Amino acid sequence: MSNELIGARVLRKEDNRFITGKGRYTDDINLAGQTYACFVRSPHAHANIKGFHISAAENAPGVVAVLTGLQVLEDGLGGLPCGWMLHSKDGSEMKQPMHPIMAGEKVNYAGEPVAVVIADTYEQAKNAVEQVAVDYEVLQAVVDTSSAAEQADIYPDIPANTCYNWELGDAEATSQGLAEAAHITRIELINNRLIPNAMEPRAAIADYNTGTEELILYTTSQNPHLARLIFTAFVQIAPEHKLRVIAPDVGGGFGSKIFVYSEETTISWASKKIGRPIKWTAERSESFLTDAHGRDHHTMAELALDEEGNFLALNVKTTANMGAYLSTFASAVPTYLYGTLLAGQYRTPSIYVEVDAVFTNTAPVDAYRGAGRPEATYVLERLVEKAASELAIDPAELRRRNFIGKDQFPYQTPVALEYDIGDYEASLDKALEMSDYAGFASRKDASQRAGKLRGIGLSCYIEACGLAPSALAGSLGAGVGLWESGEIRVNPTGSVTVLTGSHSHGQGHETTFAQLVSAKLGIPIDDIDVVHGDTGKMDFGLGTYGSRSLAVGGSALSRAADKVIAKGTKIAAHLLQTDAENIEFDAGEFKVIDSNEGKTIQEIAFAAYVNHDFPIDELEPGLTEKAFYDPVNFTYPAGTHICEVEIDPDTGVTEITKFTAVDDFGTLINPMIVEGQVHGGLVQGIGQALLENCVYDTEGQLVTGSYMDYCMPRADDVPSFDVGMTCTPCTHNPVGAKGCGEAGAIGSPPAVMNAVLNALGQTDMDMPATSEKVWQAIQNAAASN
Amino acid sequence: MSETVNLIVNGQDKAVSCSANTTLSQLLREHLMLTGTHVGCDTSQCGACTVHVDGKAVKSCTILAVQVDGSEITTIEGIANQGEQHAMQAAFKECHGLQCGFCTPGMIMASIDLVQSGMDLTEPEIREGLEGNICRCTGYHNIVSAVASAGQKMREA
Incomplete structure (x- = not known):
């Protein structure tokens, strides 16, 4: 392989069309005879449907068809499947509620589609939606993650609203490690629920040709072949050779466009019924309500250490919110993409993790940039930083003391993964140097003199990428080879x-x-x-x-x-x-x-x-x-992120004064693109740590359903970044690459929170550390002193 | 009820017949097929739909077409000069200031206005100036570099 192009900052070939307005996104496409779909959505989080009244809408100007969840039932369409089978610790299969493409009898989250209106113009469809009346019998909604298992069952055949109780690791050895510990650090954390917010809302055009019986679906998908497979094999909308799925230019995904959703499935089915193309484009409020959300964990964890600060055992108990239905990959996220990462970069000999996945009357939760790995990193790196604080050991030193050494690879962790290669000290050392960690004390003094609080926080993350070795994934329940x-x-x-x-x-x-x-x-x-x-x-x-x-x-x-x-x-x-x-x-x-x-x-x-x-x-x-x-193993990108913040105690406003990310992604083909991926990931992680939070009220209504209520990071909320690289090439693929798309979102949240807490001299706070929350923490600390 | 809106769009005279509740973004995308202008939120929060109305950046999803009757509209399709990319377009490519490209047209139109408004092109000023445009991909780092770089070229020109 000639080397001059490997590692070259080649400007992007795709940019010309995007900077001149010549990109071709799904909503930019218009077909002859095209109709428009608007969905009737449940205003209730949990309700029985007692009746549909559609005749007024059917007679409204321009309306071509009104289809409801009852017709979905009559046509016997399959439900939207979850592609990863999990088993509970007692060996039983996970519980999977039927996920109809539109609800006909019962709705299980606010925003769930119950009917679709198709009309000649978008305005006609939108106006006619107002004329569809649905009778609901409202039921008590289950919303809270932690208490979902104790509340009334949402589905009669799913006791305790529990999808599965999963475990990984050695419970006995972990208990013993805890029993022998000189010190145990405990933490309770909420990993806040997020809404992905790709800037292009989801959209689709279904075009059924009655002559050829061929269906072409344009859709905002990260994986059009998987969509075709699901439409054919599970929902049974069209045979595979008569179904072409095109994902043209797609405006960001971050996981949310992996999944097969109700809307594109419904219009595919409907296009066949009306024999005309149908376009649907989500409004932003529909994206907030129905794009699969991310995270939403409640976790208790304990780390056992000996007198020298060596990690002995880690015990983690997590409750993960699945939402109302199992989205395409939902079951794997809080298990095989989470529990398996809890070793982090450390030699912890015994680890045990239990995960209870629960159903609630909220939008489905699935993979969002990082998917399970940010949650694992957050637990571990908050815990390690807290342990360092309790033991008065420098947090960088405590991590270094427990790192898997660069001569210990391949390294088998106690949670199923075998890391092929890495050099964690190299990334740590480079990050410490780039961030001038040694000079922090004097910067803190300067801030103090100016009446400000300064803090520094570390995060040493690892992720398993390159999904996935098919045989391994299959043995763990994946429905497809990867x-x-x-x-x-x-x-x-x-x-x-x-x-x-x-x-x-x-x-x-x-x-x-x-x-x-x-x-x-x-x-x-x-x-x-x-x-x-x-x-x-x-x-x-x-x-x-x-x-x-x-x-x-x-x-x-x-x-x-x-x-x-x-x-x-x-x-x-x-x-x-x-x-x-x-x-x-x-x-x-x-x-x-x-x-x-x-x-x-x-x-x-x-x-x-x-x-x-x-x-x-x-x-x-x-x-x-x-x-x-077909990869023989996962890849293991890893690195160190260091965040430095300054807090104004009068306002609680946190400013990130310096953020250093040093990552080992193996061989880089285009460092310019890789750095761009890091920058974007960092801002999503910083958004989670300081700004973003998805909130439902107790009745299951989404409170943060617009950009006025859900705080997206904007240009003046974040700094520029210092990004550095180390390199241990992946040992088992021919490129030597490990993957770089998610690292920023994985490594940054604990680094930011550790920095905020370091500045405050505290050890407990949940994300997002909004100025209100930080100000309140400062007031509470002052009141108790 | 149908109205006729007279505009100069990217240097060309246009008379468009549309309903009174048609937004400028709809007029551009659906009547004139200028799909480079994107709609990301419908509520003037995200800025993907930013175009220039008489040389000033405006979020086209939140202004009615009839309100801009008689105006000069410039969209992302109209800023290159006889095939030569505008300095801001070139800088976004040069600095890797875009990834998925969806926010990019609005971001470029807002950035051009920012430079033309004469504000200082320091990093904090650029960041504050772009506060009305959301990008979910780039983390803004390279967008800020692009605006600084293009801004300098535009002012030297």
């Missing part, structure tokens, strides 16, 4: 079309993957285009989430490129009348070893398609190769 596919078509004139099952919705794959293929094949990057997001173009793919695209999708392309070279070698040997063993490939040229003879890959590509004399039994024409890559 490999990825890639195809490289070297066209006759030497340009290249790269097809990937990964999907880019901001991550820059069109550039990164082109760099990778260019480096492998020696073809100029301008001659390479990356195509993604269309089930009609590539045969399968698992999409983009869990920081998997480069590590898994990129590895598939690397393999496909190897196959192109192998095939090209045979063609070159034929053309140059020698044996393939005598050909070597380097920088885009097939050369006869120890001679001046050779052919460029462009010449080989041309010959591959136009030659008349291939020995067809041995050598087929064409230069297109496909590869599937």
Whole structure:
């Protein structure tokens, strides 16, 4: 592989269309004869439906059809499935309520769709929605995570509103570790519920052709093939060969566009009924109500230490809110993406974690940037910082003392994962240096003289990315293998079309993957285009989430490129009348070893398609190769984040004065793109720590349902960042990459909270540390002194 | 009831027949097919729909088309000069100031107005100036760099 493009800050190939207004997002697409859908949504969090009154709406101007949840029942449509089967500690299967695409008999969260109005124009559909009347018998809503199991059952066949009671690790050894401890640090935490808020609201256009019986669905998806599979195999809307799912330009996802939702499913079904295309675009308030939310854990944890501060055991008990239904990957998030990460970067010999997943009358909760790993990191890094404070050990030193050493890899943790490689001290040392950790005391003094409180906080995170080794994922309950596919078509004139099952919705794959293929094949990057997001173009793919695209999708392309070279070698040997063993490939040229003879890959590509004399039994024409890559292990990005804050005690306002992130993502293809991913993740994590909070009232009404109420981080809420890298390349994929998409959101929340608490001289506070909460904490401390 | 709105959009005269409750963003996207202007929230909170009305940044989702009758409208599609990208467009690419691209047109239009308003282009001023535009991808870091970089070029030009 030629090295100059690996690690080069190549400007993004996709940018030109976005900066000139020529992006093509789902709502930008309009089809001939298109109708518009608006949904009737439940105003109640929990209610029985006693009747629908739709005739006024049906007779309203422009209305084409009004369909309700009762027709969904009549048509016998399957429910939206959860793709990951979990088992409780007693061996029983998780409980999964039927998730109809529209409710016909009972609603289980506010905003749940019960009917859809389809009309010639958007305004007509929206006006007619007002004329649909639904009779409800309102039931008591279950909202609170911690007490959900004690409240009345939402579903008659799901006792104690409990989806599963899951465990991982060695309970006995952990109890013993706690019994032998010189010191135990305990913490109780709420990981605040978040709303993803990709800037493009979800949207879809379903276009059923009555002549061909083919359905084309344009949708804002991170994984269009998975959507097609679910529509076909579970909801049974259309056979797979008659269903094409296209995810064109997608305006951010952060997990929320992995899942298959009611709306795009409903309009696909409805388009078949009315024989016309139907468009639906969410208003922002619908996004708040129905995009799958994130986090929402209540956790108690205890860390046992010996006299020297070595970790002996970690015991964690978490209640996780699933919302009203199990979304596509919901069950895996607080278990296999959470419990397995509780070893962090440390040698803790015994760990035991129990997770109770509960149903509530709130929107479904599923993966949101980091998905389980931010929750694990938050528990562990808050706990470690508190232990350091209680034992009066420098928090950096306490972490260093317990790190898995760089010579201890591969390292088997007590919670199922085997880390392949890492160097945690290298990242810590670099972060300490970049943040001038040693100079903090004098900066604190300066702040104090100015009447301000200054604090510093660390977070040493690890994540498991590159989902996922299929055999392992399957043994843990995953419904699908999590490999990825890639195809490289070297066209006759030497340009290249790269097809990937990964999907880019901001991550820059069109550039990164082109760099990778260019480096492998020696073809100029301008001659390479990356195509993604269309089930009609590539045969399968698992999409983009869990920081998997480069590590898994990129590895598939690397393999496909190897196959192109192998095939090209045979063609070159034929053309140059020698044996393939005598050909070597380097920088885009097939050369006869120890001679001046050779052919460029462009010449080989041309010959591959136009030659008349291939020995067809041995050598087929064409230069297109496909590869599937199934990882043998997860990848383990890790690093240290250090946050420094200054708090104004009169207002409680927290200012982040410096934020340092040092990450080990293995081999970097495009550091510019990687740093951008870190910046974005950091602001989502800082948003969680200081600003964002999803709130339902006791009746299950979403209080934070707009940008007036849900505090999104804005440009003047956050600083610029100091981002550094260390590198231990992943040992088991051909690219050496580990994934970088989520690290910022994983590492930053505990760093920020540890800094805030350090400034306040306190050890307990839940996110978000709003100015009101911080001011109150200062007042409370002053009152008790 | 249908109204006729006369506008100059990206330098071209347009007479658009639309209902009185049509917003400027709807007029641009649905009547003139200028889909570069995006709608992210409908409540003038996110700024994705920002365009220029008579040279000033306006959130087009919250102004009626009839209110801007007779105005000159510039959208993201209209800021390049004979195929040459505007300094702000170029800087967003150069500084990696965009990821998914959805907020980008509004962000670029707001940033151009920010520079043209003559404010100091220090980091705190730029951050405060962009407070009305939400980006969920970039963390703003590179957007701030892009605005500073383009701002300097625009003022030198």
